[in-house]
Amino acid sequence: MLKVLFVCIHNSARSQMAMTFLNDYGKKLFIAESAGLEKGTLNPYVIKSMAELGYDLSNNETNEVFDYFKQGRTYSFVVKVCDEMNEQRCPIFPGALHEEYWNLPDPAAFTGTEEEISTQVNQIRDEISKRVHAFIKIHEAFALSRKSY
Secondary structure: OEEEEEEEOOOOOHHHHHHHHHHHHOOOOEEEEEEEOOOOOOOHHHHHHHHOOOOOOOOOOOOEHHHHHHOOOOOOEEEEOOOHHHHOOOOOOOOOOEEEEOOOOOHHHOOOOHHHHHHHHHHHHHHHHHHHHHHHHHHHHHHHHHOOO
């Protein structure tokens, strides 16, 4: 199994969704973790949005990427799901075979009525789901070739 780390700002939304999707869709080939540049609190709109698809994130913990770095964790892939301004703040994980950058807006910055915010979060959720499917399709052959190790 190939290890994948999804990183965003507070590990409260985008990285949590991406980790959840990859651990579900790619469970035979990939194992995903998520972390933030800073430890945050789970976004309640994200919890609700993911629950609509049958995923319970309400008990997920948020993690800090620099703790993983200090622990010497290694990953085959590091996927930064934060906005462009914060992408450069992520540490480099030695040994990572590949880094990807998915420029996605931060749901914590969404404004409007509850319904408008929920709609925006659902759009990000659906975009992340599509990108995770594409990630699996692109990297599936590599994961299969490494499965026996």
